[in-house]
Amino acid sequence: MNAEVPPMLEAGLSLLDRQIVDCHERPFAKVDDLEIAFDVLGHPYVVAILCGPGASGPRMRDRLGTWIVAIWQRLHPAVDPDPARIPMTVVARIDSTVHLSVDADATAVRVLNDWTLQHIINRIPGADHGAD
Amino acid sequence: MFGASLETTLSNGYVVSQYFGWSWGKLVAPRRAPLFHTVLLISVIVATALALTSIDPIKITEYSIVFSAVVLPLTYIPVLLIANDPNYVGDKTNSKFSNAIAIIMLVVVVIAALAALPLMIATKAGA
Numbered sequence: 301m302n303a304e305v306p307p308m309l310e311a312g313l314s315l316l317d318r319q320i321v322d323c324h325e326r327p328f329a330k331v332d333d334l335e336i337a338f339d340v341l342g343h344p345y346v347v348a349i350l351c352g353p354g355a356s357g358p359r360m361r362d363r364l365g366t367w368i369v370a371i372w373q374r375l376h377p378a379v380d381p382d383p384a385r386i387p388m389t390v391v392a393r394i395d396s397t398v399h400l401s402v403d404a405d406a407t408a409v410r411v412l413n414d415w416t417l418q419h420i421i422n423r424i425p426g427a428d429h430g431a432d
Numbered sequence: 433m434f435g436a437s438l439e440t441t442l443s444n445g446y447v448v449s450q451y452f453g454w455s456w457g458k459l460v461a462p463r464r465a466p467l468f469h470t471v472l473l474i475s476v477i478v479a480t481a482l483a484l485t486s487i488d489p490i491k492i493t494e495y496s497i498v499f500s501a502v503v504l505p506l507t508y509i510p511v512l513l514i515a516n517d518p519n520y521v522g523d524k525t526n527s528k529f530s531n532a533i534a535i536i537m538l539v540v541v542v543i544a545a546l547a548a549l550p551l552m553i554a555t556k557a558g559a
Contacts, residue, residue: 319453326464330453396520413454417466420473430461 304393311336311346319397320349320386322404329409331398332356335385346388349398351409354383376411384409437479444475494557501548504541512538 332355357368392401449456
């Protein structure tokens with residue numbers, strides 16, 4: 301693990317709902333939920349960041365959340381999908397933003413992004429024009 | 433009118449993209465920010481459909497401005513908090529003087545927000 305990831309933090313305050321950027325500093329998702337495990341001493345630690353409707357829906361704890369999860373499950377290509385996860389091993393730095401050491405394409409959280417790219421945006425003339 | 437349409441369309445894209453943390457920006461190639469540009473396209477289609485209902489655009493503008501006054505404290509307060517958070521702005525946090533001015537303005541903004549709806553009803557939105 302990188303030295304710029306603090307060994308201890310208040311996850312609800314400094315991780316949840318924070319912006320995630322990839323190794324090119326491009327924003328692509330937010331921290332929707334966290335996967336927590338316990339070490340041998342019983343101390344909790346963050347294993348992975350969970351993203352997307354499959355992670356944010358259950359946090360709403362009401363009918364809207366149930367609907368969001370149901371629609372996400374129905375549209376997801378997998379039969380019994382798990383929320384997209386980013387392992388903490390690729391987190392390079394945490395300040396007001398969570399910085400990853402990998403490209404956003406190397407994570408599995410951009411399903412909707414890739415669908416709109418393939419079916420809508422790539423068909424527009426000039427979709428390549430503009431800054432990278 | 434054309435400029436305002438572009439601005440409100442972009443504003444929709446910024447709000448939705450920043451809420452979900454997607455890549456965004458009017459200078460970014462559509463291929464690099466497909467969700468942002470999809471939101472722009474959907475906004476234009478929905479806005480056109482709304483305009484085609486022959487609803488009075490002046491009335492919509494009047495009501496929108498009143499409701500934007502009502503929600504103003506909800507954007508003002510987070511910006512004020514972040515301006516005081518070194519996690520975001522480093523050593524450029526607000527001085528005591530700017531915070532004093534900001535809190536006086538906050539009072540004004542809250543009064544305007546509370547007064548907006550009763551005034552709209554009392555004056556029948558200027559009708």
